[in-house]
Amino acid sequence: MSKLDAKIPKGPLAEKWSKYKATQKLVSPNNRKKLDIIVVGTGIAGAPAAASLAEMGYNVKVFCFQDSARRAHSVAAQGGINAARNNKNDGDSVYRLFYDMIKGGDYRAREANVYRAAEVSSDIIDQLTAQGVPFAREYGGTLANRTFGGVQVSRTNYAQGQTGQQVLLGGYSALKRQVALGKAKMFSRQQMLDVVVIDGKARGIITRNLVTGEIERHAAHAVVLATGGYGTIYYLSTLAVQSNGSAAMQAFRKGAFFGNPSFIQIHPTCIPVLNEYQSKLTLMSESLRNDGRIWVPKAEGDKRKAKEIPDEERDYFLERRYPAFGNLVPRDVASRAAKERCDNGFGVGKTGLAVFLDFRDAVAKQGKKVIKNKYGNLFAMYEKITGDSPYETPMMIYPAGHYTMGGLWVDYNLMTTIPGLFAIGEANFSEHGANRLGASALMQGAGDGYFIAPYTVSNYLADEISNKVPSTDSPEFVEAEKNVKAVLDKFLSINGTKTASSFHKRLGHIMWTYAGMQRNAEGLKKASEMIAELKKEFWNDLKIPGKTDEINQELEKASRVADFIDLAELIVTDALNRKESCGAHFREESRTEGGEAMRIDDKYSFVAAWEYQGEDKEPKLHKEDLKFENIEVKVRSYK
Amino acid sequence: MKIKLNIWKQANAKAKGKFEKYELDDVDAEMSFLEMLDSLNEKLIKEGKEPVAFEHDCHEAICGCCSLYINGHPHGPGKETATCQVHMRSFKDGDTITVEPWRAKSFPVLKDLMVDRNAFDKLMAAGGFISIDAGQAPDANANLVGKIDADKAFDAAACIGCGACVAACKNSSATLFVAAKVSQLALLPQGKVEAKRRALNMVAKMDELGFGSCTNTGACEVECPKGIGIDFIAKLNREYLCASFSEAE
Amino acid sequence: MSKFFTSSIGQKFFMSITGLFLMLFLVVHLTINSLLLFGDGELFNRAANFMSSNPVMKIIEPILGIGFIVHILYAAFITLKNQMARPQGYKVANKSKASWASKNMFILGGLVLVFLVIHLANFFWKVKFGTVAAITIDGRELHDVYGLVAGLFKGWWWYNVIYIVGATFLFLHLTHSFWSAFQTIGWDNNKWIGRLKVIAYIYATIVAGGFAFIPLYFLIKYVV
Numbered sequence A: 001m002s003k004l005d006a007k008i009p010k011g012p013l014a015e016k017w018s019k020y021k022a023t024q025k026l027v028s029p030n031n032r033k034k035l036d037i038i039v040v041g042t043g044i045a046g047a048p049a050a051a052s053l054a055e056m057g058y059n060v061k062v063f064c065f066q067d068s069a070r071r072a073h074s075v076a077a078q079g080g081i082n083a084a085r086n087n088k089n090d091g092d093s094v095y096r097l098f099y100d101m102i103k104g105g106d107y108r109a110r111e112a113n114v115y116r117a118a119e120v121s122s123d124i125i126d127q128l129t130a131q132g133v134p135f136a137r138e139y140g141g142t143l144a145n146r147t148f149g150g151v152q153v154s155r156t157n158y159a160q161g162q163t164g165q166q167v168l169l170g171g172y173s174a175l176k177r178q179v180a181l182g183k184a185k186m187f188s189r190q191q192m193l194d195v196v197v198i199d200g201k202a203r204g205i206i207t208r209n210l211v212t213g214e215i216e217r218h219a220a221h222a223v224v225l226a227t228g229g230y231g232t233i234y235y236l237s238t239l240a241v242q243s244n245g246s247a248a249m250q251a252f253r254k255g256a257f258f259g260n261p262s263f264i265q266i267h268p269t270c271i272p273v274l275n276e277y278q279s280k281l282t283l284m285s286e287s288l289r290n291d292g293r294i295w296v297p298k299a300e301g302d303k304r305k306a307k308e309i310p311d312e313e314r315d316y317f318l319e320r321r322y323p324a325f326g327n328l329v330p331r332d333v334a335s336r337a338a339k340e341r342c343d344n345g346f347g348v349g350k351t352g353l354a355v356f357l358d359f360r361d362a363v364a365k366q367g368k369k370v371i372k373n374k375y376g377n378l379f380a381m382y383e384k385i386t387g388d389s390p391y392e393t394p395m396m397i398y399p400a401g402h403y404t405m406g407g408l409w410v411d412y413n414l415m416t417t418i419p420g421l422f423a424i425g426e427a428n429f430s431e432h433g434a435n436r437l438g439a440s441a442l443m444q445g446a447g448d449g450y451f452i453a454p455y456t457v458s459n460y461l462a463d464e465i466s467n468k469v470p471s472t473d474s475p476e477f478v479e480a481e482k483n484v485k486a487v488l489d490k491f492l493s494i495n496g497t498k499t500a501s502s503f504h505k506r507l508g509h510i511m512w513t514y515a516g517m518q519r520n521a522e523g524l525k526k527a528s529e530m531i532a533e534l535k536k537e538f539w540n541d542l543k544i545p546g547k548t549d550e551i552n553q554e555l556e557k558a559s560r561v562a563d564f565i566d567l568a569e570l571i572v573t574d575a576l577n578r579k580e581s582c583g584a585h586f587r588e589e590s591r592t593e594g595g596e597a598m599r600i601d602d603k604y605s606f607v608a609a610w611e612y613q614g615e616d617k618e619p620k621l622h623k624e625d626l627k628f629e630n631i632e633v634k635v636r637s638y639k
Numbered sequence B: 001m002k003i004k005l006n007i008w009k010q011a012n013a014k015a016k017g018k019f020e021k022y023e024l025d026d027v028d029a030e031m032s033f034l035e036m037l038d039s040l041n042e043k044l045i046k047e048g049k050e051p052v053a054f055e056h057d058c059h060e061a062i063c064g065c066c067s068l069y070i071n072g073h074p075h076g077p078g079k080e081t082a083t084c085q086v087h088m089r090s091f092k093d094g095d096t097i098t099v100e101p102w103r104a105k106s107f108p109v110l111k112d113l114m115v116d117r118n119a120f121d122k123l124m125a126a127g128g129f130i131s132i133d134a135g136q137a138p139d140a141n142a143n144l145v146g147k148i149d150a151d152k153a154f155d156a157a158a159c160i161g162c163g164a165c166v167a168a169c170k171n172s173s174a175t176l177f178v179a180a181k182v183s184q185l186a187l188l189p190q191g192k193v194e195a196k197r198r199a200l201n202m203v204a205k206m207d208e209l210g211f212g213s214c215t216n217t218g219a220c221e222v223e224c225p226k227g228i229g230i231d232f233i234a235k236l237n238r239e240y241l242c243a244s245f246s247e248a249e
Numbered sequence C: 001m002s003k004f005f006t007s008s009i010g011q012k013f014f015m016s017i018t019g020l021f022l023m024l025f026l027v028v029h030l031t032i033n034s035l036l037l038f039g040d041g042e043l044f045n046r047a048a049n050f051m052s053s054n055p056v057m058k059i060i061e062p063i064l065g066i067g068f069i070v071h072i073l074y075a076a077f078i079t080l081k082n083q084m085a086r087p088q089g090y091k092v093a094n095k096s097k098a099s100w101a102s103k104n105m106f107i108l109g110g111l112v113l114v115f116l117v118i119h120l121a122n123f124f125w126k127v128k129f130g131t132v133a134a135i136t137i138d139g140r141e142l143h144d145v146y147g148l149v150a151g152l153f154k155g156w157w158w159y160n161v162i163y164i165v166g167a168t169f170l171f172l173h174l175t176h177s178f179w180s181a182f183q184t185i186g187w188d189n190n191k192w193i194g195r196l197k198v199i200a201y202i203y204a205t206i207v208a209g210g211f212a213f214i215p216l217y218f219l220i221k222y223v224v
Helices: A013-023 A046-056 A094-104 A111-130 A163-181 A246-253 A286-290 A317-321 A331-343 A360-366 A368-386 A441-461 A475-494 A500-514 A521-541 A553-577 B033-046 B118-125 B147-157 B164-168 B175-187 B195-208 B219-223 B231-246 C008-037 C042-053 C055-084 C105-128 C145-155 C157-184 C192-223
Strands: A036-040 A059-063 A184-187 A190-198 A201-209 A215-219 A222-225 A264-270 A293-297 A355-358 A395-404 A421-423 A606-611 A620-625 B003-009 B018-024 B068-070 B096-101 B109-111 C134-137 C140-143
Touching: A013 A111, A036 A046, A036 A201, A046 A059, A046 A163, A046 A184, A046 A222, A046 A441, A094 A111, A111 A163, A111 A441, A163 A184, A163 A441, A163 B118, A163 B147, A190 A215, A190 A246, A190 A475, A190 A553, A201 A222, A201 A475, A215 A475, A222 A246, A222 A441, A246 A421, A246 A553, A264 A286, A264 A331, A286 A368, A293 A317, A293 A331, A317 A331, A331 A355, A331 A395, A360 A368, A421 A441, A475 A521, A475 A553, A500 A521, A500 A553, A500 B033, A521 A553, A553 A606, B018 B033, B118 B175, B118 B195, B147 B175, B164 B175, B164 B219, B175 B195, B175 B219, B175 B231, B195 B231, B195 C008, B231 C008, B231 C157, C008 C042, C008 C055, C008 C157, C008 C192, C042 C055, C042 C134, C042 C140, C042 C145, C055 C105, C105 C145, C105 C157, C145 C157, C145 C192, C157 C192
Parallel strands: A036 A059, A036 A222, A059 A184, A222 A421, B003 B096
Antiparallel strands: A190 A201, A201 A215, A264 A395, A293 A355, A355 A395, A606 A620, B003 B018, B068 B096, C134 C140
8 A cells, every 4th residue: 555645744734734835845946947847627726727837937838628728617617615714703714614524525535635725715715806806795895705505604705606707717817827928838629638657757648639630749847637527427417518537537547546436426406307318417506505495295296386386285305304404405415315305206397307496485585686686697597498487486406417526546745646647626536525515616626726736746846857858759658649549540440330429328327327326236236237338339339420630529529438438437346345325425235224324434434546457457446544633523414 | 390400511721611401300499509419410420421510518608618600690599698508499390590600800710610719818818817926815805896896897707708799790809808808807906907008908919810890889799698798898998098098108 | 109090999089089079060060050940041141151261160170171081081991901800701691689870880971971072062162162152241242152052952852852861871870970989988888878879869860850851941942
């Protein structure tokens, strides 16, 4: 287990990060311009990291597959960003945020990292505000806050229902400034296809120029992956349709360990599946649960309209089961409760796979105007998709795949097991344990990008000053490019009958059914077999039109689906291995008599870090034991 | 329902394009427009034909990828709607739908319905930021921002950078895009420091990139998926004129 | 500042300033013309002669001319540049809801210009360089401009039509230009946009309506 050293600084929890910063290795300003850094991804972690590193004086090359850095999917985060500022004088503190995250993550996150994330949370709000992010304000001009699920303080900063967009644009504008200054160089419409490792260190990447189809080699002293999550493994998810797990899989195949791949958050409030053609599910912000009440009819199969069902025949099941937190229980709990009702025949809507999220009482109490002010854009979005107005009839919602707590395993430096290869934001396995609390994804991503990676990357680069950037003609680059090209050619040469999307859809169905909200050993084993079969079929019956040296969106899809298939196997392996229920990972075999998730701390209080062993070989499990010295490990209860 | 499609096909930036006709027989009214195109592509691939290239990503009208000019409207029918929010229920059985890419000198077509909107990135790099390095920020509550100004700044900041304003404008002008960014930052105390420089540089860059000028037709605000108003253009004009008359260049 | 003259907003600024100046001129012009409707022409002749002999007007006249020329040249230049911004047009013409006038200002301006040339030839040219009958008022010999106007509309009825059509073009041009001028100089916000648009219609109706009423008046007076 020597490889799994989390490199957590010694000393009391609250002093670890300041001690790290005070004693870390530095690179002098003169030397920084001799060092090149590659940042892949321009979301809420990538853009700030690239901008901040460029501000320090490093040469930064930034890559994204979209046409512009501003389109990264962080843009779609709606509700808010947490910060332990105690603006509301309601007892918030860094420790409280740390506590909430550890508890919310069901005690499967690393204490030191979580505490650090909480520590820098306040600085992020300052930084973003200074960049011109128009956070909601009170009439007096101070920051406004709202409440999110799983906590008892009001610490979420927001910009209507478009917080992610505003926060991302803050980072994007900082990045654009560095591009204008010549410190950062932007490579958009570039899909990363491999990590290049030379002498055991990450030294560059191979990309495909999505416009010309050209395969490019880019070398650097360090590579930072900020490539987001892989929730689209379910095909239908709240993620953008192009979001993918390919970069993580490339790193995994090159030796980076994959942490807790099966921890995937299912978001409780999404617009349900409406038809079979659907390519995407739309998230309705968790903030809606501040005022909306979730219910289903008390009678099984009651198909009356919501309005016709009187109060005494409604089952406000979250309020009933979890009186302390009510509708604001964490996401995993809310999702499972909704699924439980629907599975037992109480679901509403055409498919019976939906529950009501009702604003009747809120509108009556606060008035339509106030509600419109808070959620106007979300209500409008809902109406555009479904044709129903949430002011008049309750929304129908159902859980959908959303955020991946799992990701590349990183140490305290946010470095993977490949030296020089960093993973930040959602791409790493990170601070959220087995379940993420609302409004903490932006917080963690931005924290990594603005205030953590710039320090830890410098710490690594301090030893690289005398090393030149490797030549892109070195054998490792040549070899990597050759392999990448071979795979692309292979896709085109199969010339079968089925499209890449059709495989993705089927894979998504398998994953949602057997490795979604509830999992059991039998189902997971079945999923494993089905994935293996699908994989065989994919490589024998795929049809990709066109050529490799042109814009070819089908080819792009194929390469993502191929990685998703491998990733699905990894997820299933991890889910099978973890025979406990924790957070979003709910194993039916491990639950209390009341049906709640049951952790098995003495056996599974570890991070599962998987090491690649070769094509079609079972990956090797490494365990990072989690020690909780600053928080009492309890049964997570929101009752 | 049955739908006839008339779609612009162009192999690459240099190729000459033309309209291609397609027919779909079983379009579900509940499909989104993009899902309809997905089903067309699925069909084309199976028939061994070239699928239609078009851009889309988040399907929540926030990433700004979509860029389809449908039957004479950027983003198709509907107010404050991006292409991804258009559903087939907006069309009738037997309708012919003409789909074109954004047309502007500054947005060259890359393939079929995909255009290069890099010009917007260049505009942002010309001044769409506040110069503050990480670590220098004062307390967020140190500068009080009144709710009215904060909300107004947000309205401007809601821009998703899709380019519908350029596509709708008869002059292919990017004035609304520039106005939104200049206004957002000029409305906030922290953005005022560089407000003049920003207005001058962004307008100069806009002209340099070959966008047309604003002639106040208001087509941009009508088609903007985020409903950004042309009152911000008045603000941009104000900022620019003040800057021009005061800044010694 | 040097960039100002060539920048898109700078050019529009000059369009707007000259436009506002021309709109002011129209008000003065209409005020004088409205005197045509009163009495037997003496009032109008006095005013017209005052305007043409007044030294202040001697200074303003070339400024007005320059105003027209700048307005037209910039319009031509901006329009040309704007057309170059979209080398390849749409197959389906843009259906975005925007006023027809706002999208056709250059054409409307051109039509107004054609009318203006006719108008100048009819009156300005004759008063300035041609021979206009003299009339004696209070012992002073003045140009009988009233006679010139009345004669034109009396002699050829289709001149009445030309003038009414010209006023219509002017109306359309003004509906957009009035509020647009304020928008361009930045004197506008979301509260005032609506108001200025209403004022624009009122202004355009009064000015163009006034100018159209005069030939109509003569048409009714002499022809019908």
